[in-house]
Amino acid sequence: MKKILLISFVFFQLAAYAQQDAWVYFNQKENVQASIDNPISILTQQSIDRKNLHGIVIDERDVPVNEGYITMIKAPETGVIVFAKSKWFNSVYVRGSEEDINALVDSFDFVAAVDFADASLNMLRVDVSEDKFLIENTEVSFNYGDTQNQVEMINANALHLQDYTGEGIIVAVLDSGFPNVDTLGAFQRLRDNGDLVGGYDFVRRDDNVHAFTGNDHGTKVLSNMAGFIQDQFVGTAPDASYYLFLTEDVSSETPVEEAYWVEAAERSDSLGVHIINTSLGYKTYQNPNYSHTDADLNGSTTFITRGANIANEKGILVVTSAGNSGSSGVGAPADATGVLTIAAVDADENYATFSSQGSAFQATQKPDVAARGVAAFVVDDTNSIVTNNGTSFSSPIMAGGIASLWQAFPQATNEEIKDYVRMSASQFTTPDFFIGYGIPDLQLALDLGLSLQEEALFEFKVYPNPARDILNIQIPSSNEITTLRIFDVLGKSVLEQDITESSRQLDISAMAPGLYMMSFQSGNASKTFKLIKS
Numbered sequence: 001m002k003k004i005l006l007i008s009f010v011f012f013q014l015a016a017y018a019q020q021d022a023w024v025y026f027n028q029k030e031n032v033q034a035s036i037d038n039p040i041s042i043l044t045q046q047s048i049d050r051k052n053l054h055g056i057v058i059d060e061r062d063v064p065v066n067e068g069y070i071t072m073i074k075a076p077e078t079g080v081i082v083f084a085k086s087k088w089f090n091s092v093y094v095r096g097s098e099e100d101i102n103a104l105v106d107s108f109d110f111v112a113a114v115d116f117a118d119a120s121l122n123m124l125r126v127d128v129s130e131d132k133f134l135i136e137n138t139e140v141s142f143n144y145g146d147t148q149n150q151v152e153m154i155n156a157n158a159l160h161l162q163d164y165t166g167e168g169i170i171v172a173v174l175d176s177g178f179p180n181v182d183t184l185g186a187f188q189r190l191r192d193n194g195d196l197v198g199g200y201d202f203v204r205r206d207d208n209v210h211a212f213t214g215n216d217h218g219t220k221v222l223s224n225m226a227g228f229i230q231d232q233f234v235g236t237a238p239d240a241s242y243y244l245f246l247t248e249d250v251s252s253e254t255p256v257e258e259a260y261w262v263e264a265a266e267r268s269d270s271l272g273v274h275i276i277n278t279s280l281g282y283k284t285y286q287n288p289n290y291s292h293t294d295a296d297l298n299g300s301t302t303f304i305t306r307g308a309n310i311a312n313e314k315g316i317l318v319v320t321s322a323g324n325s326g327s328s329g330v331g332a333p334a335d336a337t338g339v340l341t342i343a344a345v346d347a348d349e350n351y352a353t354f355s356s357q358g359s360a361f362q363a364t365q366k367p368d369v370a371a372r373g374v375a376a377f378v379v380d381d382t383n384s385i386v387t388n389n390g391t392s393f394s395s396p397i398m399a400g401g402i403a404s405l406w407q408a409f410p411q412a413t414n415e416e417i418k419d420y421v422r423m424s425a426s427q428f429t430t431p432d433f434f435i436g437y438g439i440p441d442l443q444l445a446l447d448l449g450l451s452l453q454e455e456a457l458f459e460f461k462v463y464p465n466p467a468r469d470i471l472n473i474q475i476p477s478s479n480e481i482t483t484l485r486i487f488d489v490l491g492k493s494v495l496e497q498d499i500t501e502s503s504r505q506l507d508i509s510a511m512a513p514g515l516y517m518m519s520f521q522s523g524n525a526s527k528t529f530k531l532i533k534s
Contacts, residue, residue: 020098020116021255021290023303025091026069027112035063046170046272054413056315061088062270069110078104084202084259087266088310089303093259117255118289132253132281133176133217136324136390146232146385149347150224150372156236156401158443159408166225166240166403168410170197172268173222173396174261174278176248177214179381181222186379189228189238199244200267202260215250216381217392221279223379224393225400233377233385236400243273253286255303258332262307269314274406274414276316277399279392281323281331281356292332299363302332312338317406317414319399321391322367323356330356330366337364340402340418343435344373344394349426351434355391358433365534368418369425370435371397401442409449419464420445420452428466429514429532462518466532469509475502475520482522486531489515508533 035042039058043051051058065085070092074082080096094101104111151157159165181187181196190196200207226242227235245264248257261278268276282304284291296302300309308318318339323331334341334356344352352374358366373394375387398421406417422428424445426438452465461474475482484506486495494511511533518529 018097019095020101020118021093021095021287022101022117023089023091023115023259024073024094024101024104024111025089025113025115026066026110027090028066028110029060029063029090030066030068032060032063036060043270044272047270048272050272050274050315053411054315056313061090061310063087065090065092066110069108072108073104073111078107080104083256084263086259086262086307088262088307093256095256117285118287132324133215133250133390133392136217136220136388136392147224147234147377150376150397151234151236151401153345153347153349153372153439154236154398154401155441155443156404159401159404159446160234162408162446164404164407164446166237166400167407169237169240169275169403169406170243170271170273171225171237171240171275171277171399171403172243172245172264172271172273173218173225174245174247174264174276174280175218175221176250176280177216177246178218178222178244179213179216180383181219181244182212184219184379184381184383186223186227186229186233186383190226190242193239195226195239195241197241197243198271199246200264201246202263203246203249214246215248217248217279218244218246219381220378220388221277221392221396224376224396225277225403227379229379229385233379236397237403240275240400240403243268243271248280253284255282255285255290258282258302258304258307261304261333265307265311265316265318269311269316273316275399275403276311276318277320277396278318278333279321279390279395281321281334283323283325283331294329294359294361297330297332297335298361299335299337299366302335305333305336308333308336309338312336312414315414317402317417319395319402321395322358324354324390324392325356326354327357329359330362335362335366337362340369340398340421341367341436342373342391342395342398343367343370344389344391345370345435345439346374347372349439352389352391354389355394355434358436365431365436366433367436369398369421369437369440370394371401371439373397398440401440405442405445405449408446412449415464416449416452419466420449423448423466423532429534431534462529462531465529466534467508468534469507471506471508471531473499473504473506475499475522482520485519485521486511487517487519489517 079100080094084093225235247260344355371394376393428437482499516531
């Protein structure tokens with residue numbers, strides 16, 4: 001009997017793996033130029049205004065996928081099922097036999113390519129089955145406490161005292177479910193203020209019906225930003241507006257969730273969202289052939305990572321948890337070059353051993369910064385204040401703080417806000433793979449932003465700051481030559497150049513990490529900047 005059961009189990013596994021998952025890419029879209037010329041036909045006014053404010057071009061990626069193509073792809077005779085679509089990648093996520101999926105290329109001239117989730121059908125990887133929320137769903141203790149430590153750790157309370165509470169900032173939360181957010185007392189203030197502005201369940205294709213049920217991971221995550229219980233609990237952005245998008249299917253672990261995530265990010269962009277918080281990460285799947293290798297996590301390879309980078313290009317500030325895999329490293333999209341990746345620390349600001357570490361595989365510093373993720377206070381789906389572990393909670397604590405910070409700089413870009421946050425962090429001159437640039441001080445970030453904005457009034461601008469390899473320089477348009485000098489903290493000159501154009505890039509890769517002073521002299525005008533070389 002045991003042998004029969006074993007054979008049946010193996011047969012079931014083989015049958016399951018016979019169905020392959022893949023992205024199918026199209027080679028064209030309909031009415032591209034007409035849509036770009038009339039953007040209100042494809043985007044909301046809020047999205048158009050945000051793009052115009054920050055000089056973000058509306059391009060072909062904003063044009064929807066041709067629905068006629070999708071209809072033909074999912075016709076019964078093709079043998080494939082369509083689960084998700086992406087306008088940014090002009091693609092659909094499908095499931096079917098390898099033969100049927102490959103046949104799409106020959107059957108339809110609008111199909112440009114097929115990319116299987118199983119990158120190499122001849123290579124098997126170790127199957128790691130795990131509950132991705134195991135650490136986070138383990139209740140540390142039941143506390144009738146408050147959020148003082150986790151809010152004060154990043155100095156978000158200082159912003160709140162100045163009435164920067166996220167008002168006017170739109171946040172999209174991409175997660176696994178938000179049960180009872182429509183009824184819980186912790187979100188009564190959010191609902192009464194009209195700041196719960198919408199949602200969608202991308203897994204079941206339903207407007208809000210299921211977003212308020214299911215796994216309460218998203219409810220807890222949202223509470224760190226939007227929760228409010230008088231004298232007991234305050235999130236870091238209680239007055240921001242929120243879209244709730246369900247993209248995680250907790251019943252299985254397949255790459256289709258990456259496709260759902262990108263769809264939600266695309267919708268966030270079309271709705272004019274400023275910040276995406278995602279406390280989700282992907283590396284291993286039930287079918288081990290779909291799992292990502294360490295080499296895949298280089299900041300620009302996986303589907304969800306590439307989608308996160310496009311969201312960043314579109315002006316959205318993507319905040320993501322580093323993950324709970326410790327030395328096994330960050331997953332996707334935490335590896336993305338364009339996202340702000342958040343590690344976890346305890347109440348005493350010590351690195352949490354479960355917090356996923358960065359590595360040389362990532363092209364940019366990962367993680368970026370850290371916030372409390374050990375025994376973080378959250379509100380669960382029964383309206384109880386409890387403490388949970390996980391970078392899933394350090395991420396929204398930081399995302400809410402950033403929403404409050406961005407309220408103070410409505411004209412700032414997402415890249416500028418990220419720079420302010422990194423520059424304010426506790427170890428920004430000596431980042432590591434554990435907590436990145438360290439724990440931000442959002443009051444200092446506010447001060448830095450105000451200082452840099454004041455410098456911009458003099459028409460001299462340098463960015464990013466901190467900088468690693470390339471520094472962008474903008475100077476007043478003038479016929480006069482501008483002399484740039486850079487000095488170290490001892491006053492020793494390390495670089496001197498004459499600049500004749502108004503905008504240029506400077507290679508500073510040879511400079512040692514540390515603090516420098518930059519001096520511009522152009523005729524009678526001069527300006528001095530602090531420069532941090534990371």
